[in-house]
Amino acid sequence: MSLTRDRILDAAERLFAEEGFDATSIRSITESAGANLASVNYYFQSKDALIQAVFSRRLGPLNQRRLAMLAAVEESSGDGPPQVEGVLRALFEPPFRMSSTLHGKGRSFACLLGRVFAEPGDLFARIVEEQFGEIRQRFVAALRRALPELPDVELMWRVHFLIGTMAHTLTAIDHVPAISGGLCDPRDVDGMVERMIGFAAAGLRAPLPALSKGGLE
């Protein structure tokens, strides 16, 4: 329950998002947090552990919310297959919602959350595995039930593709207005999420590729 600890996490989150993990020094974090240089090592033991803490602080609640939304979708469909759009909403909405409800902080974290998939190094591979591995499995299983005709190899590729869409949109969220010439407004969270859902759902339901090896038709 230390205030200093939280200020360090907030400052690290923001600076990591703005400058990257390597380019952000413990010195700049503690300075920005109004804390002492030694405090990061006091509270977190190492910079790597601080990075892990930045992710787990937000991803614990966020993934709980994903699973709760997924459970609600599966409940509402009874014994039948769940609705694809509902499953995708449970996956996409929580991070984007967070990015708009946490004041500035959510924006920073959203950026990090997208970037973690592209970061090199064992540390980030471990973070992805620990924080996203089970979520991925659960959502793959739900989509398999939602699309029973889709061969598993196609499902796996398409889930990979839609995770890319999600990750890139999270990471580049601040660049979207400039890239689109002002047309796209990421502050409209509902519109952005619904568009991602529509895009990914259509991709999941696309016709099978002609040369599909696992195809059954």
Next chain:
Amino acid sequence: MSLTRDRILDAAERLFAEEGFDATSIRSITESAGANLASVNYYFQSKDALIQAVFSRRLGPLNQRRLAMLAAVEESSGDGPPQVEGVLRALFEPPFRMSSTLHGKGRSFACLLGRVFAEPGDLFARIVEEQFGEIRQRFVAALRRALPELPDVELMWRVHFLIGTMAHTLTAIDHVPAISGGLCDPRDVDGMVERMIGFAAAGLRAPLPALSKGGLE
């Protein structure tokens, strides 16, 4: 036409892909290239300029190929709208083809090419703008002709989404087999590219979102 220069570029490409830009030192690059520590500064002036050179060396030819394929697709459709799948193939195929035809080197570069969209800092924003800005405009224009019913704001969002799919697939190409439990094989470049095309084309043709503000229907 210096051999040393090329060996430095090759070593940098591989190490940047494996360990990241910041974590790769000039020392490790020159060591791996069998060159002297000072040679990077002799040939490239700075590490930042070396990074830019790593990208421009491959992206020059790669983007030429994209534009040539795009021109061929537009030519083949005469005065009518170009085919969506053909446009997407012109965008997607060159980087993935390169990743399989350049021996090990293409794999490394493909990883970098996907990661550049997520890297923080002005250097990478500049690289994306310089190396991808015009390509993006040309492909947006082609897709606008291919999908004349689609409101521009929806087109922009969907292009953003499919760039995310491309970037993530490039970056995580080596993780795909493990993630998919061995089902997905990225060595099947044709299959991978056709699946991306099918996914993205379906996403582009998705029904308009119910709350689309720019909708015309």
Next chain:
DNA sequence: GTCTATATGGGGATAGAC
């Protein structure tokens, strides 16, 4: 073009006083 040696600066981590 290639090398050695070095200038210059910043990094993460910790010891030990308060």
Next chain:
DNA sequence: GTCTATCCCCATATAGAC
């Protein structure tokens, strides 16, 4: 819990001999 001072290491970049 907080702070100062410091250890030790490694980075980029360059000067100047060969």
